[in-house]
Amino acid sequence: MNKWIGTGRLGQDPEIRYTSSGKCVASFNLAVTEGYGDKQVTNWIPIVAWEKLAESAGNNLSKGSRVLVDGRIQIRSFEANDGSKRRVAEVVAQSIEFLERKQAAAGNSGEIDINSFGKEVFPDEEIPFS
Amino acid sequence: MNKWIGTGRLGQDPEIRYTSSGKCVASFNLAVTEGYGDKQVTNWIPIVAWEKLAESAGNNLSKGSRVLVDGRIQIRSFEANDGSKRRVAEVVAQSIEFLERKQAAAGNSGEIDINSFGKEVFPDEEIPFS
Amino acid sequence: MNKWIGTGRLGQDPEIRYTSSGKCVASFNLAVTEGYGDKQVTNWIPIVAWEKLAESAGNNLSKGSRVLVDGRIQIRSFEANDGSKRRVAEVVAQSIEFLERKQAAAGNSGEIDINSFGKEVFPDEEIPFS
Amino acid sequence: MNKWIGTGRLGQDPEIRYTSSGKCVASFNLAVTEGYGDKQVTNWIPIVAWEKLAESAGNNLSKGSRVLVDGRIQIRSFEANDGSKRRVAEVVAQSIEFLERKQAAAGNSGEIDINSFGKEVFPDEEIPFS
DNA sequence: TTTT
DNA sequence: TTTT
Numbered sequence: 001m002n003k004w005i006g007t008g009r010l011g012q013d014p015e016i017r018y019t020s021s022g023k024c025v026a027s028f029n030l031a032v033t034e035g036y037g038d039k040q041v042t043n044w045i046p047i048v049a050w051e052k053l054a055e056s057a058g059n060n061l062s063k064g065s066r067v068l069v070d071g072r073i074q075i076r077s078f079e080a081n082d083g084s085k086r087r088v089a090e091v092v093a094q095s096i097e098f099l100e101r102k103q104a105a106a107g108n109s110g111e112i113d114i115n116s117f118g119k120e121v122f123p124d125e126e127i128p129f130s
Numbered sequence: 131m132n133k134w135i136g137t138g139r140l141g142q143d144p145e146i147r148y149t150s151s152g153k154c155v156a157s158f159n160l161a162v163t164e165g166y167g168d169k170q171v172t173n174w175i176p177i178v179a180w181e182k183l184a185e186s187a188g189n190n191l192s193k194g195s196r197v198l199v200d201g202r203i204q205i206r207s208f209e210a211n212d213g214s215k216r217r218v219a220e221v222v223a224q225s226i227e228f229l230e231r232k233q234a235a236a237g238n239s240g241e242i243d244i245n246s247f248g249k250e251v252f253p254d255e256e257i258p259f260s
Numbered sequence: 261m262n263k264w265i266g267t268g269r270l271g272q273d274p275e276i277r278y279t280s281s282g283k284c285v286a287s288f289n290l291a292v293t294e295g296y297g298d299k300q301v302t303n304w305i306p307i308v309a310w311e312k313l314a315e316s317a318g319n320n321l322s323k324g325s326r327v328l329v330d331g332r333i334q335i336r337s338f339e340a341n342d343g344s345k346r347r348v349a350e351v352v353a354q355s356i357e358f359l360e361r362k363q364a365a366a367g368n369s370g371e372i373d374i375n376s377f378g379k380e381v382f383p384d385e386e387i388p389f390s
Numbered sequence: 391m392n393k394w395i396g397t398g399r400l401g402q403d404p405e406i407r408y409t410s411s412g413k414c415v416a417s418f419n420l421a422v423t424e425g426y427g428d429k430q431v432t433n434w435i436p437i438v439a440w441e442k443l444a445e446s447a448g449n450n451l452s453k454g455s456r457v458l459v460d461g462r463i464q465i466r467s468f469e470a471n472d473g474s475k476r477r478v479a480e481v482v483a484q485s486i487e488f489l490e491r492k493q494a495a496a497g498n499s500g501e502i503d504i505n506s507f508g509k510e511v512f513p514d515e516e517i518p519f520s
Numbered sequence: 521t522t523t524t
Numbered sequence: 525t526t527t528t
Contacts (some may be wrong), residue, residue: 001136001137001162001164001198001395001458001460001485001487002136002137002138002162002164002173003134003135003136003177003391003395004133004134004203005131005133005265006131006132006133006203007131007132007328007357008132008522008523009522009523010521010522011497011521011522012521012522018222029521029522030522031521031522031523032131032132032203032522033522033524034132034202035524040524042522042523043132043202043203043204044205044521044522045132045203046221046521063521063522064523065522066133066359066522066523068267068328068391069510070233070391070393072164072173073134073136073162073173073175073221074173074205075173075174075175075442089175089219091203093391097267099326099359108159131265131328131330131355131357133265133330135261135263135395135458137458137487196489198261198397198458200261200263225261227261229456229489261395261396261397261422261458262396262397262422262424263394263395263396263433264393264394264463265391265393266391266392266393266463267391267392268392280494292392292463294391294392294462301466303392303462303463303465304465305463305465305479307393332396332433333396333422333426333433333435333463333481334433335433335434335435349433349479351437351463354501363520382494398526398527399526399527399528400526401525402525402526419525419526420526421525421526421527422526423526423527423528430528432527434525434526453525453526454526454527455526456526456527457527513526
């Protein structure tokens, strides 16, 4: 058994890519907050989804959306910029329950989409597991 | 919610340390195998336990012991050897069910020395999360 | 290990009682729906919470509220009306995450009265486990 | 989400039946024990498995076997002996990890199979949920 | 980087 | 009804 269940909010819109064989992959970081008051702690947990689940995430989720994820931890090897071999971990989603869906696109409502002015940088850094 | 539940075997004896304030900390890597036949995949997941749970792990577990762990994913910051800041992830155990306890020391019984069946190296490297 | 994790909506306002020793107990049935389209199935799962968690449920939840429950299955003995001994099961909540809080009382807002959308009867019958 | 994860030991050999359409069904009660020392509590949780999983349970498990079950709670309607309609609950297994397999049949070892002399009665009673 |  |  290798099961992770967690709730949180997306730190950014899901990033959608396609493998060379055409499989859809969605990835995002999830802010998982535990505790109350001044004991609150947030862990940013990287989530990956594949195929139909990835497409659904792309269609239904955006920055700030709240989700319930059921998945497993996966350790993945990759080559760092300096050529060294590293391992990274992430949660591969098996199901995602949408607790809050995508916000309406800016222009569809009277609201300004504050997310479209963001300038934050999300370095493509790999977060080590262990 | 931030919950991980997994089963596996310890890759090495638990490493027991004490913080400067005297708290006991146990850490080990868990081989979590999923799938059947030639679709088997093993993820090595780093586990950390604190205080009474850590002491209990130290007293009852050894390399090869099978456990059921209930815990949460934690992302931890640390400074790499080159001075750069990195984040690592691990599972902080909330409970550990011992499915197989510590083996008697080799030589004390007619049993196989469980320590003899693997030569894998577990470098003290930090495994990235994401 | 004995852990249940589920999401759903309350079928009625939580019922709040106090034991003779003054402990608060909340109970409600949770509509847990799985599957999609015409394969949707709903199971009504009885939830019980104690003390602070019960008070919090009473203050924050009402019929239709969506929750994420983490708890354990408990089998409880009781005497049926005909004097026979029966066992019932329920989920004893260890934590409840409020995905939607209590609705304002009907008439206070332009919102639909969430209490109007169902006519199901929840007899105070004991639902057998097994 | 409707997920139960639990560990325990089978109270009896799995009961194997087949539906009229030929599907295999296995059922057994699981002794799920929590707590330590004199605070130990055991809940007997009914488990049902279908098809390949049921066959595997029949082939690998027996009274006393330790398992890790991943499944969901299901409420099922049935007609009681007195003609009244009742609902029962059980855990429908989605996966079963065998932590201890079937005992060798009596006669295969020097051990007496104490289980073959049992006279306990397991009434086909339905345990209510709620 | 999310939110309350 | 299981086990430690």
